[in-house]
Amino acid sequence: xxxxxxxxxAGGMGSRLNIxxxxxxxxxxxxxxxxxxxxxxxxNAMHAGLERVGVxxxxxxxxxxxxxxxxxxxxxxxxxxKLQILPPFTGHDESDWYRGTADAVYQNMDFVDRYDxxxxxxxSGDHIYRMDYEAMYDFHRAKKxxxxxxxxxxxxxxxxxxxxxxxxxxxxxxxxxxxPADPRSNLASMGVYIFSAxxxxxxxxxxxxxxxxxxxxxxxxxxxxxxxxxxxYPFSGYWxxxxxxxxxxxxxxxxxxxxxxxxxxxxxxxxxxxDDGSTELGPAWFAAAASVDxxxxxxxxxxxxxxxxxxxxxxxxxxxxxxxxxxxxxxxTVIRAxxxxxxxxxxxxxxxxARTVVGTGSATPPNEEFPAHVDTGLSVVGKxxxxxxxxxxxxxxxxxxxxxxxxxxxxxxxxxxxxxxESSA
Amino acid sequence: xxxxALVLAGGRVDELSVLTHHRPKAAVPFGGQYLCIDxxxxxxxxxxxxxxxxxxxxxAPVLAEHLGVGEHWDLYGxxxxxxxxxxxQGSERWDWYRGTADALHQNWDFVESSGCxxxxxxSGDHVYQMDYRPLYESHVASGADLTACFVRIPGQTGGSxxxxxxxxxxxxxxxxxxxxxxxxxSDLASMTVYLFRAAALRxxxxxxxxxxxxxxxxxxxxxxxxxxxxxxxxxFGGYWAYARTLGEYVxxxxxxxxxxxxxxxxxxxxxxxxxxxxxxxxxPARIGAGAEVRAARLAPGTVVEGTVERSVLFPxxxxxxxxxxxxxxxxxxCxxxxxxxLGGVVADEGARFxxxxxxxxxxGDAAPTDATVTLVAASATVPARATVAVGATxxxxxxxxxxxxx
Numbered sequence: 042x043x044x045x046x047x048x049x050x051a052g053g054m055g056s057r058l059n060i061x062x063x064x065x066x067x068x069x070x071x072x073x074x075x076x077x078x079x080x081x082x083x084x085n086a087m088h089a090g091l092e093r094v095g096v097x098x099x100x101x102x103x104x105x106x107x108x109x110x111x112x113x114x115x116x117x118x119x120x121x122x123k124l125q126i127l128p129p130f131t132g133h134d135e136s137d138w139y140r141g142t143a144d145a146v147y148q149n150m151d152f153v154d155r156y157d158x159x160x161x162x163x164x165s166g167d168h169i170y171r172m173d174y175e176a177m178y179d180f181h182r183a184k185k186x187x188x189x190x191x192x193x194x195x196x197x198x199x200x201x202x203x204x205x206x207x208x209x210x211x212x213x214x215x216x217x218x219x220x221p222a223d224p225r226s227n228l229a230s231m232g233v234y235i236f237s238a239x240x241x242x243x244x245x246x247x248x249x250x251x252x253x254x255x256x257x258x259x260x261x262x263x264x265x266x267x268x269x270x271x272x273x274y275p276f277s278g279y280w281x282x283x284x285x286x287x288x289x290x291x292x293x294x295x296x297x298x299x300x301x302x303x304x305x306x307x308x309x310x311x312x313x314x315x316d317d318g319s320t321e322l323g324p325a326w327f328a329a330a331a332s333v334d335x336x337x338x339x340x341x342x343x344x345x346x347x348x349x350x351x352x353x354x355x356x357x358x359x360x361x362x363x364x365x366x367x368x369x370x371x372x373x374t375v376i377r378a379x380x381x382x383x384x385x386x387x388x389x390x391x392x393x394x395a396r397t398v399v400g401t402g403s404a405t406p407p408n409e410e411f412p413a414h415v416d417t418g419l420s421v422v423g424k425x426x427x428x429x430x431x432x433x434x435x436x437x438x439x440x441x442x443x444x445x446x447x448x449x450x451x452x453x454x455x456x457x458x459x460x461x462x463e464s465s466a
Numbered sequence: 467x468x469x470x471a472l473v474l475a476g477g478r479v480d481e482l483s484v485l486t487h488h489r490p491k492a493a494v495p496f497g498g499q500y501l502c503i504d505x506x507x508x509x510x511x512x513x514x515x516x517x518x519x520x521x522x523x524x525x526a527p528v529l530a531e532h533l534g535v536g537e538h539w540d541l542y543g544x545x546x547x548x549x550x551x552x553x554x555q556g557s558e559r560w561d562w563y564r565g566t567a568d569a570l571h572q573n574w575d576f577v578e579s580s581g582c583x584x585x586x587x588x589s590g591d592h593v594y595q596m597d598y599r600p601l602y603e604s605h606v607a608s609g610a611d612l613t614a615c616f617v618r619i620p621g622q623t624g625g626s627x628x629x630x631x632x633x634x635x636x637x638x639x640x641x642x643x644x645x646x647x648x649x650x651x652s653d654l655a656s657m658t659v660y661l662f663r664a665a666a667l668r669x670x671x672x673x674x675x676x677x678x679x680x681x682x683x684x685x686x687x688x689x690x691x692x693x694x695x696x697x698x699x700x701x702f703g704g705y706w707a708y709a710r711t712l713g714e715y716v717x718x719x720x721x722x723x724x725x726x727x728x729x730x731x732x733x734x735x736x737x738x739x740x741x742x743x744x745x746x747x748x749x750p751a752r753i754g755a756g757a758e759v760r761a762a763r764l765a766p767g768t769v770v771e772g773t774v775e776r777s778v779l780f781p782x783x784x785x786x787x788x789x790x791x792x793x794x795x796x797x798x799x800c801x802x803x804x805x806x807x808l809g810g811v812v813a814d815e816g817a818r819f820x821x822x823x824x825x826x827x828x829x830g831d832a833a834p835t836d837a838t839v840t841l842v843a844a845s846a847t848v849p850a851r852a853t854v855a856v857g858a859t860x861x862x863x864x865x866x867x868x869x870x871x872x
Contacts, residue, residue, distance in 0.1 A: 074750035075766070114746075297752070305749030306767065320538075320740055323731045324498030324765040324778070325751055330725070331760050339750040340499075340766050343732055345725070353750070 042178050046158040047091050048127075048149065050142050050232075051079060051166035052099030057285045059414045060423040060441055061388065066098065068166030069105040070289070071371050071389070073296055073305060074339040074354050075319060077108055078283060079166040080312045087115040087311060089174035091162070092122045095152045097145045099129055107316055114313045127152060141254025147245040153238065161241050163256070165232040169292050170280035171308040177274045178235060184212065187240035187269035188261065191233035193276045203229035204257045208273040217265060219257050228273060230257065231280055240269055279303060287417040290386065293352045293369050297335045317372060319355040330361055346376070354389070363393075368400070377430070385420045385434075388442065393422075394430030402435040406457040415439060426462075467602050470580035471515045472551075472573070473506050474566055474658065475590035476523035481711045481836070483859055484843040485814060490524045492590035493532065495797050495815075496709065497722065497731060498765040498778045499745055501532060503590040504738045507548075510588075511539040512735060513598040516546045517580045520590065521569045523562060526552040532742045539737055551576060565681030571671040577664060585667050587683065589658035593707040593718055595734040601661055601700050611666035611696040614640065614688065615659035617706045622653045628708075630656030630684050632692075632699050640697045645684050654699060656684065657706055666696070705729050712841065716812060716834040719778045719795045723761045731763075744781040744798055756787070772802070776828075780815075789819075792828040803850070810834060810856065813842040818863075820850030827856050 055067025062070055068079035086094055094117055098105055111117075112124025127149045129139050139145035146153075146163065153161055160181065162174065172191070181189035192206055207216030207226040218224060234256065236244070244260040247267075253259035265271055279302060283289040295302035314320050322341025327333060331344040338344065341356040346363035356373040359365055363380045374391040376382060382393060383400035393399060404418030415421065415437050423442030428434060429449050435456030443462040454460050475492035485494050492503040503520070510518055518541055522529045529550060535541075536548025551573045553562050563569040570577075570587065577585055584605070586598060596615075605613035616632055627650040633642035634654065642651060660683065670687045678686050691697040705728060707718035721729035740746045748767030753759060758773040767781035772789035782799035785791055789802045794811040802808060806819040809828035819825060825848055826840030837857045842848065847863030854860050 306747075309747055310749065311747065314740065314746070321735050321737060323734075323736065324763040326722075326727075326732060327759045327762045327764065328725045329723075329761040333753045333759050334757065335755045336753050337750045338753060338764065340745075341732070 042089060042091060042175060044159045045091065045093075045162055045178070045235075046153050046156050047086060047094040047162040047164060048146055048153070049079075049082060049086070049094055049096045049164045049166050050145065051096050051105060052102075052139060052145060053165075053167060054100045055167070055284065057414050058283075058289060059286060059411055060421055060439055061286070061289070061386065064101060064424065064442060065104045066100050066102055067284070069108055070283075071354055072169065072283070072289075073293060073303065073310075074337050074352050075314065075317075076305075076310060076312045078169065079105070079108070080310055081169050081171070081308075082164050082166050083115040083117075084308065084310045085170070085172050085174055086164070087117070088309070089178075091174070092117075093125075093156055093158075094123070095125045095127045095149060096166070097127045097139070097149060099139050099145070102126075102128060108313050110313055110316060114311050114315075125152060139254075141258075142256045143245055143260040144249055144254035146241070146256075147249045150242065150245070153241075158238055161236045161238055163234040163236065163241075167284065168232065168280060168282055169303065170231070170276075171278060171310075172233065172276060172280075174233075177233070177276075180212075180274050181235045181272070184272045185270065186235075186272040187237050188244075188264055188271045189235045189274050190214070190261070190271065191231040191276050192228040192273045193231055193280055194227050195229045197224065197227050200224035200227045200229065205229055206273050212272045212274070214265065214271040214273050217262055228275075231276060233276075234261075240264060243267070243269075286386070286415060286419055286421060290369060290419055294350065294367075296337050296352060297350060317355065319372075322355050328361075331359075346378075360395075371424075384418055384436065385422065387422045388424040388426070390425045391422050392427040394428055394432065394446075397428050397430060397432045397434070399428060399432075399434040400436055401433060402456045404436040404456070406437065408437045408439060408459060409457045410459045411439065467514055467599060468583045469515055469586050469598075469602060469661070470517045470577055470582040470584075470664075471510050471519070471586040471588065472570060472577070473503065473510075473518060473520045473588055473590040474569075475503055475520050475529055476563060476566075476569065477591065478524045479591070479710050482715065483712065483841055484861060485712075485715075485812070485841070486524075488525065488844065489528050490522065490526075491710070492522075493525070493528045494715075495743070495780060496593060496715075497719070497736070498763045498780055499743055500736055500738045501743065502593065502709070503529070503532070504736055505593050505595065506588050506590045507533075507539045507541075508734075508736045509594070509596050509598060510586075511541070511737065512595075513602075515586065515598070516541070517582065518548045519551045519573060519576045520548065521551050521563070521566075521573065523553055523569070526550065532739050534739055534742075538739045549576065563681075565678075565685075566683045567671060567674045567678065567687050568681035570667070570683070571675050574668065574671065577668075583664055585662045585664050587658075587660040587662065591708075591710065592657065593709055593729070594657070594702075594705060595736070596659070596702055596704060598659075598661075601659070604700060605661045605698070608698055610639075610698040611663050612688065612691045613661045613698045613700050615657045615700045615702050616654040617657055617702050618653045619655045620653065622650045622655060625650060627655065628710075630658075630688075632656065634699045638699050638701075639695055640692045640699050641695070643689055643692045643697075654701065657702060658684075659702075660688070661700075666691070711836050712812060712839040713833070713835040716793070716795060716810070716839050720776060720793070720834070722763055722778065723776055725761075748781045754787070757785075772804075786821075793834070794826075797844075806848075809840075810838055811840050811842060814844035814846075816845040817842040818845075818847045820848055820852065822851045823848045823853070825854040825860070826858075 055062035117124035248259040360378040377395040407416030420438040426444040479491040541548035751764040754771035805822040
């Protein structure tokens with residue numbers, strides 16, 4: 042794949058992840074204990090030997106840029122190897138923010154042109170999967186395709202959430218449906234594209250010049266209508282879009298099912314441990330009073346209580362008598378003695394006071410403010426928030442990042458409630 | 467700190483048996499994810515030392531690989547460096563290092579080129595976290611030629627000691643020093659941490675090169691300075707482990723597991739070469755359904771489906787369902803198959819324990835000793851249902867490969 046350039050779309054807002062992705066780009070959301078979502082795509086790029094990767098950022102890129110560093114953790118640093126961050130910019134004609142995925146690529150065509158590639162990979166930093174891009178590239182070259190789109194079968198009842206493709210026996214695409222009400226295919230686009238360079242330019246010019254800015258909506262259909270050969274590359278492994286709080290939680294829980302789902306060791310997933318400070322943390326300590334079942338425990342964790350079916354990021358503390366069940370706990374969060382945390386996502390550096398209960402009561406009413414985001418019984422406590430000693434937090438609750446103990450008017454946050462920091466809008 | 471540091475990392479330490487067949491003591495893994503030398507290097511980093519030489523001799527390449535260019539300990543930059551100093555041939559010098567003093571003497575140009583006023587010499591073998599800055603301040607304030615560090619060993623006085631033992635006056639000037647005495651005259655045991663005035667050290671090393679016999683710092687340089695009352699003692703009050711016998715090596719690991727741990731690893735900052743020790747690619751530890759893990763430390767990359775108690779597991783170790791591991795230290799990528807029972811085992815990297823094998827026995831309430839630790843060599847295999855007796859050293863089943871040294 043020497044003669045390729047890769048563009049990785051990492052600018053998305055991830056609004057359905059609500060407070061998990063409000064102050065960080067969705068690809069930078071922590072995942073699987075010691076990783077971030079984008080690590081999975083970057084790891085695939087590394088294993089395929091990709092050498093020139095541009096990462097398109099836009100929304101809250103600070104933690105993402107710091108995580109990417111110079112690309113060295115993914116072997117993207119060297120004389121010929123490069124990870125280039127491509128933020129929005131102002132120019133003579135184009136002074137706008139990226140208006141969509143196709144527009145973001147269009148505005149960075151000079152990065153592509155610099156290397157004069159034969160083909161361009163367009164990837165998304167939003168998904169959890171292990172895929173061999175080299176095999177897809179070989180397929181693309183063998184078919185002499187203008188564009189190859191990776192697809193996988195999804196359950197028919199979910200098909201209308203996806204961009205769907207119909208293909209003939211040879212794999213050539215014969216039909217597109219973008220999130221249709223009446224799906225005629227269950228082959229969903231995974232957001233992984235290989236364009237021949239000229240087809241990419243043709244598709245982008247046809248669409249961006251005419252005021253439409255997304256790949257799925259406009260750039261690809263215009264190539265299709267122009268009769269260019271577009272192929273569907275079938276993928277059959279693990280692939281998850283972690284765009285909602287429930288799907289994010291589900292995918293994390295796939296970790297504890299062992300080799301059948303996400304296998305971090307076999308996938309050889311890489312991250313930038315230096316950036317999150319975990320290179321100064323020792324092996325996890327399970328005290329004599331600890332009891333841990335079906336869980337993932339990162340370095341620097343100190344466990345003196347009970348942990349069941351949970352994912353702990355580096356530096357988490359679970360004190361004596363505390364119980365953590367079916368939960369995701371991120372970096373350096375502390376759960377004090379006797380607290381109980383159930384079906385909850387605790388972001389980084391959360392403080393759960395002694396004898397506090399988080400995740401209790403009825404899971405039926407969806408969150409009052411964000412019923413579309415938080416409605417499956419999971420509660421979320423944002424980065425750096427404090428839950429005071431003895432408090433009770435219900436289900437489908439949101440505690441905003443930075444909430445201090447003094448922001449709690451009452452020690453009770455009933456199910457479906459939302460609590461904001463006084464200073465935040 | 468106007469200090470250049472030299473780390474003594476050349477020694478083998480026979481008491482550690484097969485653990486040091488293919489690596490120097492300083493490169494023996496310790497604490498779930500480190501090598502012994504990481505403790506000294508991290509101490510130097512935290513103390514702000516910027517120039518470090520690592521004196522190596524026995525199996526030097528493993529240290530070269532681990533040290534890299536020193537970037538993991540912030541020793542790489544415009545005015546920072548870490549250098550491996552193996553023995554070398556020159557037009558006049560062609561010997562192996564004859565002792566620690568000789569190694570310093572042969573590398574004097576490294577000290578000289580640093581331009582530093584003081585030379586800190588530390589062992590790369592020991593487990594402790596120490597800020598060397600208070601030592602430096604008291605050394606400079608006193609004007610001593612040498613300030614040596616000691617720990618107090620309760621009950622040492624009057625008995626035999628495996629350490630260098632100092633007697634001090636009420637100003638902490640060392641008035642007597644004996645190496646491994648049959649009857650110790652105090653409770654002060656040397657940590658092999660020496661801070662010298664460079665000019666004084668140079669004079670001693672030149673004299674030693676002319677007239678020395680053992681060429682060891684503890685045997686010839688230190689006693690000479692003590693005789694002239696130019697050496698002082700600095701007493702360190704924190705945790706320090708010698709870890710030079712199998713019993714001590716296991717005990718130091720057990721010290722990390724109690725509540726609260728006497729070796730407070732979570733309060734220390736120890737850095738390592740992540741890539742070299744296999745951390746860079748290791749996912750978080752995974753605990754399976756029905757597993758039991760208590761009083762244990764699990765490195766990234768471990769998978770436990772059985773029972774692990776009072777044990778330390780290094781990256782990539784797997785313990786299958788029904789297996790029981792107690793009082794043990796399992797180095798990287800060991801595999802414990804279903805139903806195997808391990809007690810008081812130290813297993814080197816890549817050892818494999820067959821299903822339902824029984825290896826060693828737990829210590830119960832007794833402290834581990836060389837006679838109760840059962841040792842399994844790197845890449846050795848204990849066959850299914852085999853029994854290995856307490857205190858044995860198991861070396862069978864190592865895949866054949868070219869012997870590099872015998």
